[in-house]
Amino acid sequence: MNADRAAAASKPIKTAISREDGIDFSIIELLFFAYRDFTSDPDQILAEYDFGRAHHRILHFVNRRPGLTVAELLDVLKITKQSLARVLKQLIDTGHIVQVQGPRDRRQRELYPTAKGRALALALARPQSRRIHDALQGAGSSDRAVVERFLKAMVNPELRAQIDNLPGNVPGKVDGD
Amino acid sequence: MNADRAAAASKPIKTAISREDGIDFSIIELLFFAYRDFTSDPDQILAEYDFGRAHHRILHFVNRRPGLTVAELLDVLKITKQSLARVLKQLIDTGHIVQVQGPRDRRQRELYPTAKGRALALALARPQSRRIHDALQGAGSSDRAVVERFLKAMVNPELRAQIDNLPGNVPGKVDGD
DNA sequence: AAATTTATGTCAATAGTGCTGACATATTTT
């Protein structure tokens, strides 16, 4: 059969993969489906502006931390300067974001949303927030805390500090308490 | 000031967006960070094979539902035939997946993993499963149920049936009970 | 003051993943 040359002639496995190797497929799949639908809400709005997810993310963090510098934004998003440039330029050209020369260090460009940028950020967040709210319907406030703890624990430890630096995310505190 | 022509001269907003409009920013952001780090684990392994996330998803579902047809796979992934084609072809050429002519309908191609494809699917799922396991450390089994319920509720209702059709995901049942 | 580092911007090329539209083939259904 010459199964040694190309692996092409390998036999089909007909049994489904399951929990055999202690792999947590349920949550792996749920995260995939949940995130896909979670991002589909704003995607529809963005399409009207000829924007993509990258625009959304930038707009979001500039609204969450007005005055952050380009370097800080790159650090939060974990993308390269070149990837950011094009998208940020569009947001500036369309008047959603403005740049202000840094007061201490004049090389820096502080990024601020405009009223237009603030409005779009809110419009994009609204359906996502509603989806989360609906998903937590009937769940107690302790359930909300469980979900928050879980998601935060999924983040790489080095990056958890970043999350705490965002407004309203006091480390120990849980919304609704 | 001519703020009417281009929105270019709009004033910077210096206050951070917060919970003002009842938007749930904490969980929105947590989902972003959690999902990013969650997918970064397999991405590193995939890079060694010159594969991407698309390969991972296909490999995953072919392993979870061996024998599924191309049409079924398209339905689960919610992508187009043309998008699938390139990536699926690579997985077949590299001997990770084999096609078998449908027994009832000979137009159909049933997709099965090979031993090689099964092994890769497991290798990719392992770090994700470990991350989930670690994130649930110290949480009770009821916490796990809370997380599963939340994630499932985040998925569009029409699609929840699909999830239940995957092995080991009995609708009412929760792992660990 | 000169040299170096830092923050940002920009140009060019490339990759991965998705899309639409069009068309071909084999097979099943009507």
Next chain:
DNA sequence: AAAATATGTCAGCACTATTGACATAAATTT
């Protein structure tokens, strides 16, 4: 025989991300 279905394939385009190279201005170091 005709129509519908399942799949495959070609061509072109869009978006997001990458790397490498280079430019400018401002701050820091020597």
